[in-house]
Amino acid sequence: MTASIDVKSSSGTYCYTVGSSVFEGKIAALQQNTGFDTCFILVDENVWKYHSERISNTFDSLNVEYTCRVIPAGEQSKTVTQWNDLIDFLLQSGVRRNTPLFAIGGGVTGDLAGFVAASALRGIPLVHVPTTLLAMVDSSIGGKTGVNHATGKNLIGAFYQPEEVIADLDFLDTLPHRDWTNGLSEILKYGAIDDPAIFDECKIFHDSNVLDSFRNELNQLILKCAQIKADIVAADEFESGTRAFLNFGHTFAHALEKVSDFDQLNHGEAVYLGMLSAIKLSKEMGGELDDKPIRDFRSLYSFKVTREMLPENELFSAMRSDKKVIDNTFRFVLLKSWQQPVVMSVKEKECIHKAWLTVYHELQ
Ligand SMILES: NC(=O)c1ccc[n+]([C@@H]2O[C@H](COP(=O)([O-])OP(=O)(O)OC[C@H]3O[C@@H](n4cnc5c(N)ncnc54)[C@H](O)[C@@H]3O)[C@@H](O)[C@H]2O)c1
Structure with missing residues (x-):
């Protein structure tokens, strides 16, 4: 079964979908609707280890240029240093205001990618593809993005809403x-x-x-x-x-x-x-x-x-x-x-x- 809900925010309404095998179709539909020809993908090493083939096949079939960045797994990646590296990477790769960033992963990937998307060029389109249960029920919805600071958790960040959230249960197959x-x-x-x-x-x-x-x-x-x-x-x-x-x-x-x-x-x-x-x-x-x-x-x-x-x-x-x-x-x-x-x-x-x-x- 596949089900969608609308999430309302001050910057517009976005669609949250949950179901089995929805990833490929939803990404293709998004590309058709928005017409992007280049995009960035952020994943962590575990998601890449288990799902790289699926992710690559999906984006290969779109005939768009895409670049995938793989970050270390876990909370250690929610840092200003990691945010800075990603910003450097996006700017040096010629990111434009309409180049989407796909966050495919758990809450760490989503929070980090969200803050990168919020701050690169003062905002580029963000799409969440949550791959953990936690990210599906919580962190991919509501627009809280950010990184940790030595003095505490989530102390640096921004409210920034995604264009869409695609929660595909099949990703959970490899969840420990x-x-x-x-x-x-x-x-x-x-x-x-x-x-x-x-x-x-x-x-x-x-x-x-x-x-x-x-x-x-x-x-x-x-x-x-x-x-x-x-x-x-x-x-x-x-x-x-x-x-x-x-x-x-x-x-x-x-x-x-x-x-x-x-x-x-x-x-x-x-x-x-x-x-x-x-x-x-x-x-x-x-x-x-x-x-x-x-x-x-x-x-x-x-x-x-x-x-x-x-x-x-x-x-x-x-x-x-x-x-x-x-x-x-x-x-x-x-x-x-x-x-x-x-x-x-x-x-x-x-x-x-x-x-x-x-x-x-x-x-x-
Ligand atoms: N923005 C928000 O509103 C919000 C809400 C709640 C939590 N959070 C944040 O979310 C983070 C926690 O999220 P999380 O638990 O998803 O952490 P996470 O992103 O670190 O993922 C947990 C682990 O699961 C692995 N993983 C992810 N998807 C997988 C898959 N499909 N198969 C196998 N392994 C997979 C990751 O590599 C990691 O080791 C915290 O930083 C928390 O502060 C944010």
């Missing part, structure tokens, strides 16, 4: 187990802030072969998450209010990622732990909920970090450099109850300490 749970965390997040049915629908992830066993259910679930995100960003594109709800668990998560040097925990693992902490803090602040709907998926995660690798003073200081800190007061997205998110300033360090203890409890 760890990246399924990575995406699952963001899906559970939508369950926590928006739709309780998602918790039940996520049971399919207990099957180690979810793609083959539950392809239709997975397609529906990805579409549902994309629609939730599209609705939230349409209502508050630049995060002056309700878009912040998408950061549920993320203030803790970003600190965990930074203190673990971005390589011991992936984003989704940090978000899973971050949500457990945020639930604990929500309860400390008077929220009425228990963590069972999230904890039911605990057995799917195994964490490489130990509590010794995450000193609490470092976690606190990492939280201080998060974008959500205002006037030295920590701001969190908490839950009054399930699906009732609220942005709350928390001064009580003791309550935040208890929330961090929740993380330590999960680690050896």
Whole structure:
């Protein structure tokens, strides 16, 4: 099954499509509609390793000139240095205002390519082809682009919307187990802030072969998450209010990622732990909920970090450099109850300490 939704933004409406074997047809249609004769493609080394033939065949058949750049896999590529290299490359290769950049990969490729597209010539067309579950349900939608800085995650970037998002389930065929749970965390997040049915629908992830066993259910679930995100960003594109709800668990998560040097925990693992902490803090602040709907998926995660690798003073200081800190007061997205998110300033360090203890409890 193939399904499309419109994502509304101030710079126009774009189409998000999810389905099986949609990549080739959608790229060909885009070329016919926009008539580009040159394009750039950004992929990481894993996507290139597994999917280079498919990608090359698709673009070869278009009779366009294309150049593919392959970056190292992982968060280490979301840097100003990598952004600078790509900008050099595009400008030296004669990029024009109408030359599209295709980001074929996970959230790292998408965030980096997005910021490159936003800044080269003050904006070139960007097309997201998400190849991880996380990128399909979250990072390819809504226009947040950027790179990390030594002082924290995603601190340099821009809002920049794509022309189109093409999510082809076939790419997920090569996704390692760890990246399924990575995406699952963001899906559970939508369950926590928006739709309780998602918790039940996520049971399919207990099957180690979810793609083959539950392809239709997975397609529906990805579409549902994309629609939730599209609705939230349409209502508050630049995060002056309700878009912040998408950061549920993320203030803790970003600190965990930074203190673990971005390589011991992936984003989704940090978000899973971050949500457990945020639930604990929500309860400390008077929220009425228990963590069972999230904890039911605990057995799917195994964490490489130990509590010794995450000193609490470092976690606190990492939280201080998060974008959500205002006037030295920590701001969190908490839950009054399930699906009732609220942005709350928390001064009580003791309550935040208890929330961090929740993380330590999960680690050896
Ligand atoms: N812009 C946003 O709104 C937004 C939202 C959520 C997360 N993010 C960002 O997204 C990033 C995390 O995204 P991610 O988890 O997709 O990371 P990622 O891009 O690093 O991908 C995870 C891993 O999967 C590999 N991979 C990708 N596609 C594959 C495939 N089809 N088969 C096999 N391996 C594949 C990658 O090489 C990498 O090793 C973080 O930097 C996070 O901050 C951004």
